[in-house]
Amino acid sequence: MVSLMAELQFINNIPTLVGVKNIFFDLDGTLIDSLGVWRYTDRLFFELHGMQMPEDFVQKTNAMRYEETVRYAANIVGIEDISELLVTWKKEAIKQYENTIPLKDGAMEYLEYCASKNINMYIVTSGSKEMYEPCIKRLGIDKYIKKVYSADEVGIGKHSGKIYLYALQNIQGKIEETALFEDAEDAIKSANDLGILTIGVQDDNNAPLKDTFSHNHILYSFKNAPLIADIVK
Numbered sequence: 490m491v492s493l494m495a496e497l498q499f500i501n502n503i504p505t506l507v508g509v510k511n512i513f514f515d516l517d518g519t520l521i522d523s524l525g526v527w528r529y530t531d532r533l534f535f536e537l538h539g540m541q542m543p544e545d546f547v548q549k550t551n552a553m554r555y556e557e558t559v560r561y562a563a564n565i566v567g568i569e570d571i572s573e574l575l576v577t578w579k580k581e582a583i584k585q586y587e588n589t590i591p592l593k594d595g596a597m598e599y600l601e602y603c604a605s606k607n608i609n610m611y612i613v614t615s616g617s618k619e620m621y622e623p624c625i626k627r628l629g630i631d632k633y634i635k636k637v638y639s640a641d642e643v644g645i646g647k648h649s650g651k652i653y654l655y656a657l658q659n660i661q662g663k664i665e666e667t668a669l670f671e672d673a674e675d676a677i678k679s680a681n682d683l684g685i686l687t688i689g690v691q692d693d694n695n696a697p698l699k700d701t702f703s704h705n706h707i708l709y710s711f712k713n714a715p716l717i718a719d720i721v722k
Contacts, residue, residue: 494665495686497706497715504706504715509686510666512603513638513656515647516614516621518551518672518692520600520630523590525693530581531562538566551673553648554615554640555579579619586616586624593690595711600633606717610634613656613669617641636660647676650683670708688715 493508518524528547535542543549543565550558559578563571603610612634614621621639625631638656645652657664668686671677677687689707708714 493720495668497686497688498718500716500718505718506668506686506715507718508666508720509608509668509717510720511609511611511657511660511662511668513611513613513653513667513669513671513680513685514634515669515671515673515676515690516612516616516625519670519690520593520596520612521590521624521628522593522692523586523624524672526582526585526590530578534562534578535566540566548674551675554644554646555617555620556641557646579617583619583623586620587627590624592628592630593711595714597628597630599711599714600630603717604633606719608717609660609662611656611660612637613640613647613652614638615640615647647671647673648679650679653680653683653685 495506495508498505498507514520516523517527531546531550532542546562550561553561555578556575559571559575563569563574568574600610610633612621612625614637616639618637618639618641621637625634625637636656636659638652638659640646640652643652643655645655653669656662657667664684668688669677669680670688670690671680672690672692677689680687691707691709706715
């Protein structure tokens with residue numbers, strides 16, 4: 490097979506991924522509609538401490554690991570010991586992941602489509618195993634995902650491109666054959682800096698970021714996700 494540089498082309502005015510063998514999907518705000526849960530929890534936390542959530546809190550924390558986010562929020566309100574906060578915050582989140590958080594519109598169909606094109610699919614998430622594992626099993630998307638790379642477990646936040654290099658090394662994949670679907674600007678920038686083709690996923694709960702995506706294509710629904718060109722033999 491000829492190795493092609495992954496790129497987005499508009500073939501007959503239809504966005505098409507060319508040269509792609511591997512896709513990294515973010516989870517929260519990309520494949521699943523979970524950011525509303527986190528935004529509610531974030532706002533409630535600040536309200537309970539007599540503050541409004543800072544306007545840039547979402548942008549600052551979207552690519553952070555769970556513990557980094559909690560520590561960042563605690564620092565703003567002046568809490569030094571976050572041990573109890575970590576437990577209560579995570580307990581409520583896990584309940585939502587286990588029971589209520591839905592897939593994004595068209596996400597299942599797109600995963601099925603990618604599988605039909607023999608694309609290797611992986612999740613790269615900031616979430617912990619206690620959150621993502623019951624969620625992807627309940628939603629039935631685990632059968633399409635070869636492996637989940639968690640920033641929480643690896644210990645590398647997605648604002649650093651190192652987690653993508655880590656995942657690529659593990660799958661023996663090439664940057665030039667890989668695409669990323671992601672909603673967080675910091676993660677998108679870190680992947681772009683490595684040369685990974687990125688598709689921005691707009692989320693209703695991510696409105697402050699809608700004008701800051703620095704790449705060339707924003708996806709508003711998986712029903713309009715790019716087609717995938719066959720690898721040239």
